[in-house]
Amino acid sequence: MTHQAHAFHMVNPSPWPLTGAIAALLLTSGLTMWFHFGVTTLMIMGLMIMFLTMIQWWRDIIREGTLQGHHTPIVQKGLRYGMILFITSEVFFFLGFFWAFYNSSLAPTPELGEYWPPIGVNPLDPFEVPLLNTAVLLASGVTVTWSHHSMMQGNKKEATQSLMLTIILGFYFTMLQAMEYFEAPFSIADGVYGSTFFVATGFHGLHVIIGSLFLLVCLLRQVQFHFTLNHHFGFEAAAWYWHFVDVVWLFLYVSIYWWGS
Numbered sequence: 001m002t003h004q005a006h007a008f009h010m011v012n013p014s015p016w017p018l019t020g021a022i023a024a025l026l027l028t029s030g031l032t033m034w035f036h037f038g039v040t041t042l043m044i045m046g047l048m049i050m051f052l053t054m055i056q057w058w059r060d061i062i063r064e065g066t067l068q069g070h071h072t073p074i075v076q077k078g079l080r081y082g083m084i085l086f087i088t089s090e091v092f093f094f095l096g097f098f099w100a101f102y103n104s105s106l107a108p109t110p111e112l113g114e115y116w117p118p119i120g121v122n123p124l125d126p127f128e129v130p131l132l133n134t135a136v137l138l139a140s141g142v143t144v145t146w147s148h149h150s151m152m153q154g155n156k157k158e159a160t161q162s163l164m165l166t167i168i169l170g171f172y173f174t175m176l177q178a179m180e181y182f183e184a185p186f187s188i189a190d191g192v193y194g195s196t197f198f199v200a201t202g203f204h205g206l207h208v209i210i211g212s213l214f215l216l217v218c219l220l221r222q223v224q225f226h227f228t229l230n231h232h233f234g235f236e237a238a239a240w241y242w243h244f245v246d247v248v249w250l251f252l253y254v255s256i257y258w259w260g261s
Contacts, residue, residue, distance in 0.1 A: 007072040007073070007074045007075070008072075008074060008075065009064070009070040009071070009072070009075045014057070014060065016053050016056060016057040016060070019049060019052070019053045020050070020053045020057070022049060023046050023047075023049040023050035023053055024046070024050070025046070026042050026043070026045050026046030026049060027043060027046030027047065027050060028046075029042050029046075030042030030043025030044070030045065030046045031043055058217060062221065062226065062234070065233075065234065066221075066226045071231075071233070076233050079233055079237070080233065083237045083240060083241075084240075087240060087241065087244050090207075090244065091244075093203075094200070094203070094204075094248050094251075097196065097199060097200040097203065098200070098251065098255060100192075100196050101196040101200065101255060101256060101260065102255070104116070104192045104193075104196060105260055112191070112192065116193075116260070117193050117260065117261065118190075118191055118192070118193050120190075121186050121190055121191070121193050121194070122185045122186065123186075123193075123257075123260065123261035124180065124184060124185075124257065124261065125261075126253070126257040126258040126261055129176055129179070129180045130180070130253055130257040130258075131253075132176060133173055133176050133177065133180075133249070133253075134249065134250070134253050136169050136172055136173045136176070137169075137173055137208075137245070137246050137249050138246065139169055140165075140166045140169035140170055140173070140242065140246070141242065141243060141246045143162045143163075143165045143166040143169065144162070144163070144166045144215070144238075144239050144242050144243070145239070146158070146162040147159045147160075147162035147163040147166060147235075147239075148235065148236070148239050150162060151222075151227060151229070151232055151235060152229055153229075154229050156222070156225075159222060159227075160219070160222050160223065163215060163218065163219050163222060163235075164219060166215055166242070167212055167215050167216055167219060170208055170211060170212035170215065170242075171212055173208055174205060174208055174209055174212070177201070177205050177208075181198075196256070197256060197260075200252060200256060201252060201256065204245070204248055204249060204252055207245050207248070208245055210241075211238070211241050211242050211245050214237075214238040214241060214242075215238050215242065217234075217238075218234060218235045218238050221234060221235075222235070
């Protein structure tokens with residue numbers, strides 16, 4: 001930073017966008033191969049390259065923000081705008097799933113028997129595992145806010161403990177949802193109900209896993225004293241993402257589990 005007369009971060013050339021694109025290609029192609037032909041080679045290669053890319057790309061960004069001092073206030077402002085726009089794009093991503101669900105459920109076609117849920121589909125009881133999952137995610141929203149406030153007050157012990165609790169609740173949610181999927185009386189092949197249910201809740205479950213990994217990286221950084229009272233945007237971004245995941249689940253629970261059943 002002593003050799004430049006501005007506060008912006010001029011990023012060095014990096015191989016990780018290229019390896020990330022290769023991983024995405026192999027992963028999507030590999031999933032198709034697995035679905036249609038039962039071959040998992042491409043998918044496993046894609047997963048390995050994706051995880052290696054994630055680890056090394058995150059390492060570089062952590063190094064730039066923590067050790068090299070590139071994340072000046074102006075750069076942090078840009079990162080905030082970037083995260084806000086990313087979450088906005090995710091809102092519209094889920095809006096498409098809700099649109100598909102309500103388009104099918106508010107005016108069921110004759111092919112569905114003009115009835116919702118379609119005849120022959122036994123929906124899940126919204127007051128069993130889905131209600132427990134709602135309580136788990138709402139509790140995790142409280143613990144991540146507790147962690148943020150503790151961090152801003154310089155209370156490292158409480159910030160670490162509450163962040164650890166948030167991660168545990170996130171993985172517990174994933175375990176409950178996996179159990180729910182195994183015991184569901186219908187599948188993704190059961191018409192528009194099965195496809196909208198599993199695609200919407202499945203993508204939300206994927207976002208919970210991503211958010212849990214995001215918070216896990218923040219926990220490792222917190223333990224290594226990377227965050228200060230005024231310089232912890234990495235954690236703030238993870239908390240924003242987690243709250244977004246919470247809100248989407250509330251809409252999913254009310255729409256698909258409760259009203260839709």
